[in-house]
Amino acid sequence: MKVHIIGGGNLGVSIALGLSKFSPENQVTITRRNTSSILYLEKLGATVSTNNIHQIQEADVIILTIKPYQVDTVLAEILPVISNKIIASAVSGLSIENLQNKIGTANSAIRIMPNIAAQFGASATCIAFHEKDKDKAQDVVSLFQSLGTAPIIDEKLMDAATVLAASGTAFALRYIRASMQAGIEIGFDWQTALAISAQTVKGAAEMLLEEKVHPEQLIDRVTTPQGCTIAGLNEMEMHGFSSSLIRGIKTSLKQIKG
Ligand SMILES: NC(=O)C1=CN([C@@H]2O[C@H](COP(=O)(O)OP(=O)(O)OC[C@H]3O[C@@H](n4cnc5c(N)ncnc54)[C@H](O)[C@@H]3O)[C@@H](O)[C@H]2O)C=CC1
Numbered sequence: 051m052k053v054h055i056i057g058g059g060n061l062g063v064s065i066a067l068g069l070s071k072f073s074p075e076n077q078v079t080i081t082r083r084n085t086s087s088i089l090y091l092e093k094l095g096a097t098v099s100t101n102n103i104h105q106i107q108e109a110d111v112i113i114l115t116i117k118p119y120q121v122d123t124v125l126a127e128i129l130p131v132i133s134n135k136i137i138a139s140a141v142s143g144l145s146i147e148n149l150q151n152k153i154g155t156a157n158s159a160i161r162i163m164p165n166i167a168a169q170f171g172a173s174a175t176c177i178a179f180h181e182k183d184k185d186k187a188q189d190v191v192s193l194f195q196s197l198g199t200a201p202i203i204d205e206k207l208m209d210a211a212t213v214l215a216a217s218g219t220a221f222a223l224r225y226i227r228a229s230m231q232a233g234i235e236i237g238f239d240w241q242t243a244l245a246i247s248a249q250t251v252k253g254a255a256e257m258l259l260e261e262k263v264h265p266e267q268l269i270d271r272v273t274t275p276q277g278c279t280i281a282g283l284n285e286m287e288m289h290g291f292s293s294s295l296i297r298g299i300k301t302s303l304k305q306i307k308g
């Protein structure tokens with residue numbers, strides 16, 4: 051497929067990098083206003099351009115990875131030269147209905163919510179579309195399946211998916227950072243503490259994904275009676291570990307919904 055990514059920032063670049071590694075049969079074009087920092091993508095086979103409409107007529111899917119306030123400007127540039135295109139938008143808070151109204155019935159609006167782990171083929175990319183675009187959306191689903199998992203969700207959960215799956219990357223990293231900081235306090239240098247903390251989180255996630263059980267079932271296997279784990283967990287909960295995470299996620303959601 052020919053994939054045209056508009057907005058070569060953090061997310062756009064992670065998708066381009068992921069596609070170059072995990073789905074190299076796709077031809078990627080990526081645009082941004084100043085391309086100097088992303089020209090290295092050309093060495094990986096992508097076309098990098100400052101021109102949003104560069105070969106856009108040939109694209110099978112156009113991916114928007116721009117900020118919400120940049121959408122109207124970009125659409126004003128591309129709409130006069132496209133027709134019958136799939137526009138997959140990762141723009142947070144922009145509904146399918148709003149996007150469809152902007153792009154007209156000649157094009158299809160699909161919402162995607164990847165995260166920056168797309169670069170490593172490990173994104174959880176939630177995807178939503180209207181029934182009329184079901185067939186066209188399959189290409190987008192397949193594309194993002196090559197970059198991790200790509201669950202199809204009801205659009206009403208898309209803001210929640212943004213917080214859980216996209217912002218969630220930052221939340222998970224902050225957990226690892228805190229764990230690493232504690233690791234330094236109890237004797238490790240930061241590099242060793244980071245390596246141990248990150249691998250431990252990866253191992254815990256792999257167990258969950260593999261066994262498909264409730265986390266508490268696995269926690270029960272770790273918490274030896276009268277042992278150190280339950281003592282630590284109870285102390286964390288006394289200080290609001292779970293509740294602060296839940297409150298943070300709900301606050302992020304409020305921020306999107308405005
Ligand atoms: N960063 C993330 O982890 C995620 C971001 N998103 C959403 O993706 C969108 C982009 O987010 P980021 O990549 O973080 O932002 P960013 O600021 O890193 O990237 C946006 C890019 O668009 C470029 N741009 C601005 N105006 C343009 C124009 N007229 N034509 C072409 N390119 C233009 C900018 O130069 C910049 O490189 C946002 O709507 C965000 O909500 C969604 C999921 C995850």
Ligand SMILES: O=C(O)[C@@H]1CCC=N1
Nearest residue numbers: 142212213216217218
């Ligand atoms: O922080 C943000 O608004 C964007 C959307 C999710 C991840 N980054």
